[in-house]
Amino acid sequence: MVIAQVPEIRFNQSQLLTEPDLPGERPSAQPAQQEASAIRSFLLARGNSAWADRGFHWLMVLCALSIFGIVVLIATELVARSRIAWGAFGLDFFYKAFIDTYTGKPMYWDPVNGHFSALPFLYGTLVSSFLALLLAVPLAIGVAVFLTEMCPGFLRAPLAFITELLAAIPSVIYGLWAVFVLVPLLREYINPALIKSFGWTGFFSNDNPTGLGFLTAGVILAIMILPIISSLTREVMTAVPSSQREAVLALGATRWEMIRMGVLRNARIGIVGAVILGLGRALGETMAVAMVIGNSPEIQRSLLANGSTMSAVIANEFAEASSDLHLSALMELGLALFIVTIIVNAIARMLVWMVTRGTPSSVH
Amino acid sequence: MGVGIEVANLNAWYGTNHTLQDIDLNIPANHATALIGPSGCGKSTFVRCLNRMHETNPIARVTGTVLIGGLDIYADAKPVEIRRRVGMVFQRPNPFPTMSIYDNVAAGLKLNGYSNHHVLDEIVEKSLKNSALWEEVKDDLKKKSGASLSGGQQQRLCIARALAVDPEVLLMDEPASALDPVSTSKIEDLIFQLKSQYTIVIVTHNMQQAARVAEKTGFFLNGRMVEFDSTHKIFTNPSDKRTEDYITGRFG
Amino acid sequence: MRDEHQLRAKLRTLADGAATGxxxxxxxxVVAPLVAIFVYLVYKGSVSLNWAFFTHNPVPVGEVGGGMANAIVGSAILLGVGSLIGIPIGIAGGIFLAEFGRGTKLANAIRFTADVLNGVPSIVMGIAVYSLVVVPQGHFSAFSGGVALGIMMIPTVCRTTEEMLLMVPHAVREAALALGVPNWRSVLSITVRTASAGIITGCMLAFARVAGETAPLIFTAFGNVGWSEKLSEPIAALPLQIYVYALSPYDEWHRLAWAGALVLIVLIVLAVSLVRYVTSRGVLKGAS
Incomplete structure (x- = not known):
């Protein structure tokens, strides 16, 4: 090997010891030794790649920062495009409606005459989301309690898997199912029963035979947010240290008392976080709601009446908006939805983090 | 061939914890030097300062000079360059879990951009022979992953990986403490064979091990080096009372 | 006293039983309707699915037959563009969070923003991309749809990548550094490679999630009744087609919608099961 002659970096060698030389096995053959020197000189000739390292580091930082960039871009675009509507209506957009002087009725959303108000959509979004929470939260907590505290081992994995799967089903498929199964079911059986027994409250009036409406949207939303609430609740419940459970059990508590005092009380902040996260999902959920809520910009007391939500009206009208003002009003709805969901999600994340922080979910 | 290490006035910190204080030490080339002492005495920190691994922890800090073969590793070189010349074997075997045995040994070269397959084959074979693992793995070099070996084999694989880049110094941080007695004795035999070609610094909490493999031994206590002398002298006639107490098992 | 004690004990047992019940x-x-949805979907889908679904384009109203070949190809193109954007940026972001920024305020802020971004409704992503890409371009396009899907993938990919990288033992990183391997090389060839099974499944999960997204495509990809492969033109997508067909009054189109839903679901179930299989088996076999 010729390269073997390449001078190696050998500075002043410390003097060898005068200890009795111990019988070590000498390197087997001379060629091998030369090969090694070639390797050594190759490695010594490699740069310290400080530039590559720095470049790589900054590339990663840049990609991570793009997440900030996305949020900023979305915000600026929405603000810029909703300026026309903001100029035309200002804050009135969110709480006033144009009153038709001829009929004396409020005109909430009138693309033809250029009157736009977010009121019916705010109302629809809130009503459908809270209906969904009302139905989903008790069930989700029940499922989480069952899965973490009572479930026999062999059932736990399949049940958890099913809930996980349901979280992954696309909105449009829930909508499809709702249109062909849920709507007829409500129309034929549930709604008549509700009207019969609770019609006097005014919440269930008998003037919409389609089966669409707030209640239908609330039910499908409940089904859709159940998995996320229940899996997050499960997460915070398992984060409660078992010493807490044992402490309560040691006092002679029954299982339910143990769950109530040892688990639910300790996990309550996280559960609230999970519920708020579910609310965030419900507020922004689009396709399934747009398919079953009836899409009419009205505010009605009856839960069986048609309505619309912020996301549904965007999905329905955006592509064929009739004027710049119309488009801008839809953009403003989108901006409002963006801000609300960001706030709701931020609060929820913080609550969940407060509880699960410090548990070994990510050990390195 | 190995080179000597001269350490002068070395201090190291973990956060506010002053783990090494004023270490001065000359480690001879082509011999094995053992560092002993109770756990937490700073001996592991010391070897990690010799290849600048100590500073990979963001809260760690080092001052002082370390000359390896005359090169001031803190002033005149980048960490990557130092670590190519100073191999290290860790306490727990840490082969790359997704790589084959062959790739594990060749990793130091391949990842530094070396691609001559013919030469790589030779080096892998030589390194595995040097680490006394060749006979056990030669049939499935590229088939088995490094993680599929036993603990003792994994540690010898890690030694082969360190040897493949032909280092001048080999640092071993309690290389046998996680292994069974049979594997431990294999590792010790290996150190015994390798020390004529490399400068070996071995950290150990096992005094018999130090006595068996090393010509020189240093005793660390509470971040300071209490005594450094020939192994024979340390174990038979230490000059410091604290060393004697430790050797005879009166504390620690 | 004694009676009261006994009564209370009885009440407590009763409450315990009631809570369990x-x-x-x-x-x-919860499980019954969910299983019902699933079974119904599989039933309707499987009776509706036929070979023509994969090979034919939609036919005009009134004609029987036809398929969603154009929507399948369209979805593939949209997802391809989305993955090209979302996966590299997401993985790089995850590498930053796990390898460079660990414990720093910047990393915490980014992690938090990613989680929050994950909760932003997809319809909002849709109109944002509309005004960012479609308006300057002047028309709906497959490209803009891909951008919308890609942006939605970033936070998910980023967070799963981070989680998977955190599972790589510190000793493996140290081993690479101690060999004098440059940091970028050690991150890519050692850490990322060790966690690659987990990262790939994370990407598949993100892929499956956006595969069913409809809302962000309505005003970006827009849909197309015919065949198109061009990035600059409106393109059909499976979820969009399901949406349109579901709300149509024609039985033949309903049939196609169910078939499309089944195809989507099979894709998603495969991805989710794979993720579960890999994570339960331990992403890092043998690494201790």
Whole structure:
């Protein structure tokens, strides 16, 4: 090997010891030794790649920062495009409606005459989301309690898997199912029963035979947010240290008392976080709601009446908006939805983090 | 061939914890030097300062000079360059879990951009022979992953990986403490064979091990080096009372 | 005194039983409809699915037959563009969070923003991309749809990548550094490679999630009744087509919608099961 002659970096060698030389096995053959020197000189000739390292580091930082960039871009675009509507209506957009002087009725959303108000959509979004929470939260907590505290081992994995799967089903498929199964079911059986027994409250009036409406949207939303609430609740419940459970059990508590005092009380902040996260999902959920809520910009007391939500009206009208003002009003709805969901999600994340922080979910 | 290490006035910190204080030490080339002492005495920190691994922890800090073969590793070189010349074997075997045995040994070269397959084959074979693992793995070099070996084999694989880049110094941080007695004795035999070609610094909490493999031994206590002398002298006639107490098992 | 004690004990046992009963009832109430949805979907889908679904384009109203070949190809193109954007940026972001920024305020802020971004409704992503890409371009396009899907993938990919990288033992990183391997090389060839199984499944999960997204495509990809492969033109997508067909009054189109839903679901179930299989088996076999 010729390269073997390449001078190696050998500075002043410390003097060898005068200890009795111990019988070590000498390197087997001379060629091998030369090969090694070639390797050594190759490695010594490699740069310290400080530039590559720095470049790589900054590339990663840049990609991570793009997440900030996305949020900023979305915000600026929405603000810029909703300026026309903001100029035309200002804050009135969110709480006033144009009153038709001829009929004396409020005109909430009138693309033809250029009157736009977010009121019916705010109302629809809130009503459908809270209906969904009302139905989903008790069930989700029940499922989480069952899965973490009572479930026999062999059932736990399949049940958890099913809930996980349901979280992954696309909105449009829930909508499809709702249109062909849920709507007829409500129309034929549930709604008549509700009207019969609770019609006097005014919440269930008998003037919409389609089966669409707030209640239908609330039910499908409940089904859709159940998995996320229940899996997050499960997460915070398992984060409660078992010493807490044992402490309560040691006092002679029954299982339910143990769950109530040892688990639910300790996990309550996280559960609230999970519920708020579910609310965030419900507020922004689009396709399934747009398919079953009836899409009419009205505010009605009856839960069986048609309505619309912020996301549904965007999905329905955006592509064929009739004027710049119309488009801008839809953009403003989108901006409002963006801000609300960001706030709701931020609060929820913080609550969940407060509880699960410090548990070994990510050990390195 | 190995080179000597001269350490002068070395201090190291973990956060506010002053783990090494004023270490001065000359480690001879082509011999094995053992560092002993109770756990937490700073001996592991010391070897990690010799290849600048100590500073990979963001809260760690080092001052002082370390000359390896005359090169001031803190002033005149980048960490990557130092670590190519100073191999290290860790306490727990840490082969790359997704790589084959062959790739594990060749990793130091391949990842530094070396691609001559013919030469790589030779080096892998030589390194595995040097680490006394060749006979056990030669049939499935590229088939088995490094993680599929036993603990003792994994540690010898890690030694082969360190040897493949032909280092001048080999640092071993309690290389046998996680292994069974049979594997431990294999590792010790290996150190015994390798020390004529490399400068070996071995950290150990096992005094018999130090006595068996090393010509020189240093005793660390509470971040300071209490005594450094020939192994024979340390174990038979230490000059410091604290060393004697430790050797005879009166504390620690 | 004694009676009162006994009564209370009885009440407590009763409450315990009632709570257990309610929890079981809740589970049944949740699982039963969910299973029902699934079974119904599989049933309707499988009777509707045929070979033509994969090979034919939609036919005009009134004609029987036809398929969603154009929508399948369209979805593939949209997802391809989305993955090209979302996966590299997401993985790089995850590498930053796990390898460079660990414990720093910047990393915490980015992690938090990613989680929050994950909760932003997809319809909002849709109109944002509309005004960012479609308006300057002047028309709907497959490219803009891909951008919308890609942006939605970034936070998910980023967070799963981070989580998977955190599972790589520190000793493996040290081993690479101690060999004098440059940091970028050690991150890519050692850490990322060790966690690659987990990262790939994370990407598949993100892929499956956006595969069913409809809302962000309505005003970006827009849909197309015919065949198109061009990035600059409106393109059909499976979820969009399902949406349109589901709301149509024609039985033949309903049939196609169910078939499309089944195809989507099979894709998603495969991805989710794979993720579960890989994570339960331990992403890092042998690494201790």
């Amino acid at each position: 309610l929890a079981v009832l809740a589970t049944v109430l």
